[in-house]
Amino acid sequence: MILDREFYSVHATEVARRLLGATLVHLVDGQRVSGKIVETEAYSGLNDLASHGRAGKTPRNLPMWE
Numbered sequence: 001m002i003l004d005r006e007f008y009s010v011h012a013t014e015v016a017r018r019l020l021g022a023t024l025v026h027l028v029d030g031q032r033v034s035g036k037i038v039e040t041e042a043y044s045g046l047n048d049l050a051s052h053g054r055a056g057k058t059p060r061n062l063p064m065w066e
Contacts, residue, residue: 011044012045013044015042016042019037020037020040021036021037021038022036023035024037052064
């Protein structure tokens, strides 16, 4: 299954639950590479004290905004 934007339209905790057990597959130089998701984490946004984005943009977390 290819995951579209709708898959991610629910709360992060639900996305994390749905991803558990999923297998990611990617082609690298014509070779299939895959791995199974066995652990996930979910954050409730910038107000979540555990989120790396809680203090705003920094060089360390900039990819969160890209």
